[in-house]
Amino acid sequence: MVLQIKKATDIKATKGTYLIYGPPGMGKTSSLKYLPGKTLVLDVDRTSKVLKGEKNIDIAEVDNINTWEHWERLIVDLFENYKGKYNNIAVDNISELERCLLSDLGSKGKNMGVPSQGNYQQMQFRLVNSLRYMKNLDANIIMTAWEFTDLYTTADGQQFNRSYPQLNGKILNNVSGLCDMVGKLAINKDGERGFILAPTNSYFAKNQLDDRKHCLQSELILEGDAVETTKTVSVTTNK
Template sequence: MQIVSAKELSHNQATYLIYGPPGMGKTSSIKSFPGKTLVLDVDRTTKVLKGEENIDIVYVSNTDTWDEWQKIIMELEEKYRGKYNNIVVDNISELERCLLSDLGSKGKNKGVPSQGDYQYMQFRIVNSLRYLKNLGANLIWTAWETDDLFTDSSGHQYNRSYPQINKKIMNNVLGLCDVVGRILIKEDGERGFVLSATNSTYAKNQLDDRKGCKQSELIINK
């Protein structure tokens, strides 16, 4: 058993999840990440990163996703550990759908995923997150945004926004992240992240006391 004093803890590497509707600037935010960044492009939106010298891109197959995703995360450990400051999965919402689609295409239900396929996908997503957290880099997942009508214990109802992740694993995924940020655009066009939860927004920040930040200041060097 290894005991570490809390005084010695640092957050040189952390895990982030940023979410918002398509086109809000999640992928563009990658331009401001400090250091060298590797993007695992699932949803094919990395065209906005054209010309960026410190960003490398791997295009994840959106047809043979189940086998290729496993090979990619294993290769990151074997060949690329320590070579990047940031590893980005863009995005988890599409990754879920691609994994399910691939599993369904190999099944016996005319391409429709079975209940078992959903369970396979859920375990693969959570296990991938745990694995990638140990590669010595900031880990950043992007996700699309969804919403619902939430009723609290007192009977009050709220329109609640949160990342589009399978609900059976959403708390597990978000609980493994240090920061969950919702991207918004102000009236003047400036983009930024909400980092503090409200009744209508899922967000959190376990790294510092910021309740929000500019788009370019999500990850700050310590």
């Protein structure tokens, strides 16, 4: 029998996949301090110094020069030797990882370091396939990304400046679709940092884990039944 059927009522809580984004220096890497349990940070953009002294965090640097082959070996190593050994695995930062993969491929090509169209397609498949592999590591997967803004037009012709995670447009929906939560990091009027989790015409966001529309930086991932009892603080900007 091919189909392995189970009742929806038997589904238990599983590890989640998170994409958090914001401008450089906003506090994306610092958000990793608040993750519950043991965390492995895959440092791509070399900003892990802000995590200095955190006892529950281990850091592994991703080769940002010979990235193409190193990233493949890293994913295999995680799957073969580290599955289930960390509560959280964070990729910091997937926007930079995208550029590093392209730069490495371009340096091996014939366009004086400029990636070809084929290199872009290689990068797109590698990133999406990597995320699929990582979702099987029995850990929360957290990816940080930079933010970019463009002009967004709704179906009825209205236009808005909209914030997105900085990812190649061909895979933005694919990566976001594989995530349970996409949050925009923002600061509210009281100076508290947190995430916008509900999509609007101005913000790219989603939350398929619970009914929160905003959360504090320290409450991105909740433990146990804290989903129902945690304090939720509205985080908005003046944008």
